[in-house]
Amino acid sequence: MVNKKTFALAMLIVPWLTVPFMGRKSFFRFLPVASFVNLFISVLSVIANKKKWWVTKNPLSPGFVDFTYILGPFFVTTLWVFKLTYGNFLKYLITNMVIDVICAYPFAQIWEKIGVFKFKKLNHTIWYFICVSLAIIIYGYQYIVEKSINKNQDAVKEIL
Secondary structure: OOOHHHHHHHHHHHHHHHHHHOOHHHHHHHHHHHHHHHHHHHHHHHHHHHOOOEEEOOOOOOOOOOHHHHHHHHHHHHHHHHHHHOOOHHHHHHHHHHHHHHHHHHHHHHHHHHOOEEEOOOOHHHHHHHHHHHHHHHHHHHHHHHHHHHHHHHHHHHHO
């Protein structure tokens, strides 16, 4: 069986090794949406643990919030999905649905076997639908962020 600390450390570090390939501009463009969704998932994690929807047992991130998952694969995957699909909602949605089904079923089952977390009052299917719903919400969030930035840039151009 894989050592839980090694697994957690790899889960935190390995995704970040891909970020330099994303480019500085894309990283900063999609940083607000990745931060927003991670804040949302962090709050959801506190609620979920208190209501016993799941239990986390991560040795690197003890407590109600599993920051190794949230700041590792979840954060970086959000950045990459937006970089590769933003501007084409259907492509974005399908990409998210595929990633979410992989995370909700085979990956979640592996993490449960390793002992990093365990679903209690929540099942894999409900988690999948939460993730897909959240993906739709954050696409709208990114749209609003970009619209606001573009509006401000246009206003600055008018002044100059």
